[in-house]
Amino acid sequence: MILRMIVCIIMCGGLFGLGWAAPAAAESLRIGEPLCHAVSGTVAAEGAEPPAFSCSGEPAGYQQGTLWLHAMLSPEAGTVDGERDDLSLIIHNSRFDRLIVTFFYADGAVERQDVRSGDFGTHWRAGGQLAFRAPHRDVPLVGVTMQFDKLASARLLRMRLVERGEESTQTTGLATLIGAALVLLLAGAIYNASLAFAARRQFSAWQSAWAVCMVAWGACWSQLHLFFFPAMAGAISAQICTGLSCLAIALATLTAVTALEAPCVSRWLRRSALGLTGSVFALGIPLSFMRSGPIDTLGSVLGMLVLANLVAVGACIAQAWRRGSAEARNFAGAWAVPMMVLGSTSFFDADSMFWGGGSQILVLFAAAWQTLWLSVTATRSHALLRAERDLARQAEARAQDLARRDALTGLPNRRGFIERVGAVLAASRTRGEPVALLVIDVDWFKSINDAFGHEAGDVVLERIARCIAPHESATCTVARLGGEEFAMMLAGMAGFDLMRFAESLRQRIAEQEHGAVIRGRKVTVSIGMATTSGGADFRTLYRLADEALYEAKRAGRNQVAIRLLEGAEPFADDQHLTGGPDLPGGHDLDLRKG
Template sequence: MGWPGAGLAEVLRIGRPLCHSVSAVVAGKDAVPARFKCEGDPEGYQKGTLWLRAALPSGRDGQDDLSLIVHSSRFDRLLVTFSYADGAREQQDVRSGDFGTHWRAGGQLAFRAPHRDVPLTGVTMRFDKVASADLLRMRLVGRGEESTQTTGLATSIGAALVLLLAGAIYNASLAVAVRRQFSAWQAAWAACMIAWGACWSQLHLFFFPGMAGALSAQICTGLSCLAIALATLSAVTALDAGSVSPWLRRTALGLTAIVVALGVPLSMMRSGPFAALGAVLGIVLLANLVAVACCIAQAWRRGSPEARSFAGAWAVPMVVLASTEFFDADRMFWGGGSQILVLFAAAWQTLWLSVAASRSHARLRIERDMARRAEAQAQELARRDALTGLPNRRGFMEKVGSVLERARERGEVVALLLIDVDWFKSINDVYGHDAGDVVLAAIARRIAPHEDRNCTVARLGGEEFAVMIAGLEGYDLVRFGDALRQQIAACDHGDIVGHRKVTVSIGIAEALNGAEFRSLYRLADEALYEAKRQGRDQVAIRLLDEKAAMEAL
């Protein structure tokens, strides 16, 4: 049997090489057992005292520089005694609720053997009211190795908890943003794993040193069962109802309920059939994992996209949790054992599902944006004339209000121009409606460039167009209307109507002190008829105030 001294660590087990002694009641302060047994398992210690002793062979290098690492469990008191060749003994102790400076990250207690000039010959541990000897894990390591392992384990735990925290925050924000039940369950699960990881690793003792020992162990048991329930709920409820058989879904949820039902008494127990209930819980946990795996596999076969995400997320935790039932992980990861494996598997699952949720959310957001763009395009098309591309009457009326409002706020003159194509019916009768459509589209191309923030244009219907403009008045307004008339008259329609000239008549209504659209339209329509009566290809203008005065007379 090797002992630590050259970077090695020795796991101490009852019977290999630990001998034990039991007192049915808590022994006195300085009590020493009469004899130790080195075979069999200790019994009857849960309400009393359990002594464990390891004798160190003499003549080994490094025996005067050792640390005893004990993975904390449920006990009231732990007294460690280091024995030396000259008969001297050095004692160090911790109590539930007070671990002092002995606690380390990873759920460990470290007891350093004081350096003396004589060899260390043995280590004795006294546990008062320990819940289960089977859950105790002890190692002897070199002091330098203990510092390295403690630092490495603390760093690893911190990294895993940070990843879990990021996943919890992200999923919680996603649940609020998109109101997805799955993200809420996943955030709750990640938060539960953070609490479990902090409690198991004893990092919470930085802030709550009084929770050391049995209380933390009990909380860890409850949190672990709660985490299993949340993980199962997040997986089963995220899968479509039609992709998983009802009986299989009920089986998974039923096994989860059993896990919780076993976890509640286990988290409260300080003594009793602790190991037996723990073994039953392990079997139910494996069955629960199998049931969840079957749900995911069935959903995958039925084409569920969520199942593919869960398959990748659950693969690693399932393998880890299942494998810890079949091999001894006590020597692994600086003594972190299966718990550190579970913590990293949880971080993996959270990150995987966060990425999957991000991709799903991004896909939904793209689809939503495309739908919104399509809706906006449809609404815009509903406001546009299909032939000319100009706003139709509906689109024009929606824009007119903003032009009138800005003009009223700025105290600007506003004007409405009604444009009507001269003798357009004869174009349709002689050359056909297709030719008329080409003519209207050409006229629209002359009018369209004038559309801006202070000017809106439209095809009101048939051969009638409209322009609403703010900021022009009097001579400038008439010159604008006449320039527009000349631009339209200059259009070359030779390919459609030969040498026939296409002209328009324009009626302008000008409002000096602001006006409503109906008043402007009625006045512009009168001006348009006046331009028609004057021989067409003309511009006529009316002032709204002048018209109102005439009506008053």
């Protein structure tokens, strides 16, 4: 968290440093320094002369009429190192009906340029600015007059005189900054929308809506939308920007307040933040439509409400953080930059920063920072949730597997065996393959436990399981059914191959060394086998295999006995399985009789 805050401070410092790095050649024009003003209560006729100019006080009564602003320029204006460079007048405010700019030259020549709301021609620039280039002449520029018809607010005007070369550089730099911020916001909007859809998260949906709103506001404020909708130039875009900015504040607050866990934020504090947000949005609606009236007063009230709203959201985040909310820590980093930006611009003039982009460009980058920060934290939280879900699924799968495996031998238990043989039997019926079930029982196992103890018996079972386990495959399922009884289900094997397999398994188990644990005693098994080449269910096969096992036991143990299910191919009359090495005489078993 500390590292993130350091990065945040470095980025803010970089942006502020970039903003203050404006060239010294740019000259800000303000009413009274050096602009003088004149006002007409009605819209002046074409070519009408302005009343007498006043160079003190604030203009008033111009909202339904015309406001003239005039500046006298020194002959050295636009001169750098003795070389004359043409000047450009940059104006930032578009809530007016018409603007006429008049340039006065030392030889008495006059040049006029004008724009109207809905038609800015080639004068608009990125960053909500208008550029009027004084035509090149051999004589110096000595004055400039701006005539605004039905201007909404003179206090919101921002005007600068810059050299022609600097104007191009600043315009390009400002457009690049705005484009970068809008791309970041758009990427954040798309990402959060996809995250909201995939993860069903309300927070991501609010965040996506806020980012979309900021993209729309940034496009309107910067005038980049005029590439596609040139008729929206002027007052209508400014009014839309006011509404979008208030909507963005409301969405940002909803994003933060709804994401914080209810127990972590007191009810009155949450309601205060939502109430202030509602007030901001409610006041923004009439301000969006106003072209005259107390716009400046209402704008100041709106600014105070926005600051109060920021304080309320900050208090919600701080309280939630103190109460252990993980979301609050994420929001602290996300809201730190916007709070610093909006709070700081209330105490110093940022209008001349960022080549005329002013506080708006700061807000745009603060919004980009916020959406990127929250997108990263949302991704991290989502990744952690996915990791936890995957671990839970793996644990569940392991638990399911353990529930179906014998703890001592690691072989499937009776439950796991029955589940698996169902698939083997179904596949065999489909392919018409023979199936055999082998039930394997350890001979005289109780005597081993009685003579050497249950631990020795467990060792014997483990070593027998090692002989059986390697045969487990897609066509062979093995298990320990319980006690000293094991089982195997074989598919696709019949006749002599099946008999040889069963006999070799019996011999391998009989040859297994158990060492000192049972003092070198040999351990044998009896195998009962049931086979069929037609359809059969597990219960029937198991019953027949169990009968065959008891027959092998009665025949002297260490035997393989077989039973054929009706429909299976019988063995030849001379086929027998003989007894193992611990029965020297052997016990012949007539396989045809089962």
